Amino acid sequence: MAIQDLFRSDLKVVNIGLSSFNQALNDSRTPSVHVAWRPPLSGDREAWAVIEKNKTRIDEANERAMRIILSGRPVLTGMGRAKEVIPGMRDDLFLHAGPPITWQRMCGPMRGAVMGALIYERRAKTPEEAVKLAASGKIAFSPCHEYGAVGPMAGIISPSMPVFIIDNEETETQAYTTMNEGLGKVLRYGAYGEDVVERLRWLENSLFPVLQRAMAKVGRIDLKNIIAQALHMGDEVHNRNRAATSLFYRALAPAIVRTSEDAETAARVLEFINGNDHFFLNLSMAACKATLDAARNIPGSSIAIAMARNGTDFGVQLSGTGRTWFTGPADVPDALYFPGFSKADANPDIGDSAITETGGLGGFALAASPAIVQFVGGNAEEALTYTKRMYDITAAEHTAYQIPQLNFRGTPIGIDVRKVMATGILPFIDTGVAHKDPGVGQIGAGVLTAPAEPFIKAFEGFVASLKGGQVSLDLNRVKSAKVKS
């Protein structure tokens, strides 16, 4: 440091207590850090006594869970059609993001996506026909998560859709996810117009065969390696995937060229991926899913295995509580809205993409992605504090995913519901924002803090499981065909 720098340094203030005091500093543009002390979410003495009594058992269970999670090796190994590769998938089953939900309770963008998918599947000719069919009871709906799958935003996976197959080479768990459609009016944000369906058909008939052949040629693409590198290149691999998409594109392009029928076909596929910096998002999500699913069903473990939103409810699953979803209302995100839209137009938080935060990425790795800090007020240093806060509710630091800006500290991973309850700190999640009405699409992107209710319920459910309660079996709505562990 030059001596000049030392004397040019400005006053910096640390504010502890009421955030309103901090506002005065903000108004005068004095840099300050607000210390977010808050009371614990649960003061239930009996519950904490049960936790305390079982401390060794919980710690050991969590250690086992974290060993499995940190050693995960998610690898893209191929592609296939959903109904042919996802075990249990069938013609009348549509998968969706988040915890279980009926058509009647589905939000606008999820309904829009179901309508578009029914038209895409040629089960309906018009949006009106699609609504009628969806409400008829002839279509079964189930969370992607229950079938080893994940989908961004509405997350609809219908039987004909092509999916990537991700293998966790350490544990033999598998995960599935669709190809990212790009931006603009797209199914996952609830749009269902002709252009949306036409693009889905192009994905199926043009992109899918090319990528499938290219993947058959390369055999495997190591997603853990790409994610680790992308964190060194400004991605948090949820709301920013520019580097990861670039590295994926570099790895696959030569095989795409060699296996395509002709040069024009190959060039169009490359242009499509090049035109969509979020192409890697679905793979990032599935990499986390394949990794986390391996640590399910460890009795006594208080580690979150999934966080997911269906646009109505926010759901959490813990390792130690089986397939139970602990849910509460999803919140509307703070966001940067596209011109002409505001928070009043926004649907509550939606999508399986919070699996990235569950896996130590996204909002948990925000410090690695200064280029998207406009989502949290535009200050790069302040963005570090979001990631730092997550260390207080997680069980470990990732051994492969690092944050250069925190001197290569591993990302916070393994949300421990005990710590969420004790600190009152809730997970911080990056997200896209869908219009609340079906048919419109994306209207912004931003961040939000997970709602407290699902975690309070998860804590209660976890305490019940320690006492031998059958909570997990009682609430298990759909049997997963995929989770092997």
Place this chain on the structure above:
Amino acid sequence: MAIQDLFRSDLKVVNIGLSSFNQALNDSRTPSVHVAWRPPLSGDREAWAVIEKNKTRIDEANERAMRIILSGRPVLTGMGRAKEVIPGMRDDLFLHAGPPITWQRMCGPMRGAVMGALIYERRAKTPEEAVKLAASGKIAFSPCHEYGAVGPMAGIISPSMPVFIIDNEETETQAYTTMNEGLGKVLRYGAYGEDVVERLRWLENSLFPVLQRAMAKVGRIDLKNIIAQALHMGDEVHNRNRAATSLFYRALAPAIVRTSEDAETAARVLEFINGNDHFFLNLSMAACKATLDAARNIPGSSIAIAMARNGTDFGVQLSGTGRTWFTGPADVPDALYFPGFSKADANPDIGDSAITETGGLGGFALAASPAIVQFVGGNAEEALTYTKRMYDITAAEHTAYQIPQLNFRGTPIGIDVRKVMATGILPFIDTGVAHKDPGVGQIGAGVLTAPAEPFIKAFEGFVASLKGGQVSLDLNRVKSAKVKS
């Protein structure tokens, strides 16, 4: 910030004065910052009186120079063979990195590269024949810089070599540079074996025609845009070019596929670029060259337009002192050496790549590239201090090139020799390290501080120019055919 973080913070020490005091802190692993106060490089009262008297004129000249530099718009527009597109290039002329030098004074790796280029040009059959021809006086040597070109390390551009053509769309200056050969035993590090020459032929006969056709199809690739993005993705675009190479590859791949004779040719070209994360380095250098050359020859300007090393001398050119090179001995870099090598094996600093630092990138943007901070001791926070120090010797902050880690502050750009003299702070340069013997190649990569002598001479030359001295014309050795401004 969570309250826990506040109380977990460790002691940090600021050391002002002797760096030996700081060593004790380092030994005890206590984090500390050493404040590098030092006396000015020049205490010549008469010289400073001339500077002071001409202050307004110098400031205005520098403002003009910085307007030209900051508004530069370097764009890749095509390719051609050196002797066909570089004005003044001819069959008996070999261009090299750094300031002018004779064969007799050339260092080992530059000699090795000349030998390899003579064999590549079929002017010699053996290394021995090449040495004889090089020493015979039948081959003319000139700095790349004098012909609007730049080359990394030895920087040899021989007449048949294909080069990229970079246009500064704001000013009509042009720059030229070779295609990066990749790592390992390569010409630019002084290797000249059969494999080196064979790869050069592959570059000429396979890579060049493919890239030339692809560039003809896309028309232009905006290098300023790629560099600005790469700084948000962990590159400083000198010692790390992974993101910039990825973005360049993404931009060009579809055109490569469409214009190649067959799929296998296209795939091999993509694989070559994918296998060389430094492919963008030469383009980054030429982008800076095309930008800086536009601000040459502004009387009264104390801004550095070029810093370059030939492996023997380190040379500086200022805007206000014409084509004069102010030189002094090049230093051996501190570096991370490959296994089996040490500083004793290293050649002094070599290459035109310090044009990136002159253009506000490389060492000046090190803070943007935490992934390469192992070159400066491995501490990401400390790496910020190197960039911060450069603000004290530069005239401006870049309006397009930003450092996310410094809250998107523009990179320091426009080295003002007055400030270098007044502060005693010398430019900080990233670099590769060549073995001192011809034929060996790269043995490491690292960083170094520019030597003082060229800057002291440049300051004296600048003062002389203010007094109407003819210093610049006297020392001008080779007439540049390219600089248009």
